Amino acid sequence: MKWAMQRRCALVGVLVILLYTDVLSAQAQVRQEVRLPDILGYKTLKCDFHMHTVFSDGTVWPTVRVDEAWREGLDVISITDHIEYHPHKEDIPTQLNRPYEIALPRAKERGILLIRGAEITRDTPPGHFNAIFLEDVAPLETKELLDAMEAASKQGAFIWWNHPNWKPDKKGWLDIHTELYEKKYMRGIEVVNGLDYDAEVHAWAIEKNLTFMGDTDIHDPCPVDKSTPERHRPMTLVFAKEKTLEAVKDALVNGRTVVWHSDLLIGKPEYLEAIFDKAIAIRDFDYEGEDTIRCAIENRCDVALKMDRTRGPGPKELVIPPGGTVRLKLKVKSVESPTELSYVVRNFLVGPSKGLPVTLTIPGQVTVNIGVETQGK
Ligand SMILES: [Zn+2]
Numbered sequence: 193m194k195w196a197m198q199r200r201c202a203l204v205g206v207l208v209i210l211l212y213t214d215v216l217s218a219q220a221q222v223r224q225e226v227r228l229p230d231i232l233g234y235k236t237l238k239c240d241f242h243m244h245t246v247f248s249d250g251t252v253w254p255t256v257r258v259d260e261a262w263r264e265g266l267d268v269i270s271i272t273d274h275i276e277y278h279p280h281k282e283d284i285p286t287q288l289n290r291p292y293e294i295a296l297p298r299a300k301e302r303g304i305l306l307i308r309g310a311e312i313t314r315d316t317p318p319g320h321f322n323a324i325f326l327e328d329v330a331p332l333e334t335k336e337l338l339d340a341m342e343a344a345s346k347q348g349a350f351i352w353w354n355h356p357n358w359k360p361d362k363k364g365w366l367d368i369h370t371e372l373y374e375k376k377y378m379r380g381i382e383v384v385n386g387l388d389y390d391a392e393v394h395a396w397a398i399e400k401n402l403t404f405m406g407d408t409d410i411h412d413p414c415p416v417d418k419s420t421p422e423r424h425r426p427m428t429l430v431f432a433k434e435k436t437l438e439a440v441k442d443a444l445v446n447g448r449t450v451v452w453h454s455d456l457l458i459g460k461p462e463y464l465e466a467i468f469d470k471a472i473a474i475r476d477f478d479y480e481g482e483d484t485i486r487c488a489i490e491n492r493c494d495v496a497l498k499m500d501r502t503r504g505p506g507p508k509e510l511v512i513p514p515g516g517t518v519r520l521k522l523k524v525k526s527v528e529s530p531t532e533l534s535y536v537v538r539n540f541l542v543g544p545s546k547g548l549p550v551t552l553t554i555p556g557q558v559t560v561n562i563g564v565e566t567q568g569k
């Protein structure tokens with residue numbers, strides 16, 4: 193009897209420990225969704241296409257990259273270990289396709305789209321280039337850079353220039369970059385790498401119509417355990433017809449991206465404008481007398497809207513934090529007709545130091561004429 197009692201107590205103890213462990217592990221993995229709208233009939237996929245593992249010079253196992261990405265609200269990632277640089281080779285054998293193969297089951301389990309990729313790593317200049325949508329990384333291990341590019345291109349890869357500003361004294365667009373560009377090997381460029389945004393690279397991206405890329409290039413465990421508008425990893429927002437490899441590739445090849453870095457969105461005006469239009473909501477109109485309107489302006493996305501007035505009515509500066517609402521009192525010419533507020537969103541960069549011009553339209557007061565029948569005796 194005593195033994196049975198002790199065994200039962202032990203069993204209960206084990207169960208408690210198991211349940212407790214289960215609760216702990218469940219709590220450790222929480223996904224934080226990023227609030228950014230779908231636009232122009234496309235899904236807005238949050239992506240990071242540049243990261244490392246122990247299979248090159250990173251310090252984490254490939255599955256960890258998938259877990260980090262899932263927790264931080266990403267939809268699509270690519271692990272891009274260096275092809276030519278393996279400082280851990282005494283401990284980890286050089287196997288160019290293994291990071292992808294190891295990470296794939298975890299990615300499937302978590303609903304993360306994983307793309308096979310690699311970093312072609314040459315001295316600067318010409319520098320480093322990522323190739324993704326590969327079928328096999330091995331043929332890219334060649335002496336000549338152009339041969340590696342051709343091998344990647346043959347597999348239908350999308351290739352971009354990584355961190356062109358990595359070594360500032362050697363930074364520059366050289367003949368080799370023109371050659372890679374003209375041969376249509378290089379179709380994108382990292383406007384943001386890690387914590388760095390580069391205005392000159394931004395100008396190159398616009399001039400050459402290269403796809404805007406923003407990647408972490410992370411090597412150590414991710415220091416952020418959840419995405420917040422204030423603290424998040426840089427992301428490439430990809431506007432894709434659906435969440436498939438083909439659709440993501442189509443978007444990258446056709447330049448349908450915006451980079452989210454700190455509180456900046458960097459990209460082509462049409463995409464930034466579409467995000468702005470979906471993010472902002474003007475409501476709760478209150479008309480007072482002949483020339484005063486009160487209304488609420490809400491920001492429904494995770495990027496702050498930091499606006500400076502260019503002309504006409506409205507406060508000189510209008511800042512709406514992520515998910516926040518401000519209430520305005522406007523002096524207008526007449527409450528009867530619509531009023532246009534002209535601003536530049538200074539943190540939506542359409543060019544170096546160039547914000548996105550926007551117009552907010554406040555509708556005029558609608559006068560409803562209700563016919564009143566006078567009943568005569
Ligand atoms: Zn690199």
Ligand SMILES: [Zn+2]
Pocket residue numbers: 242243244311354409
């Ligand atoms: Zn890298």
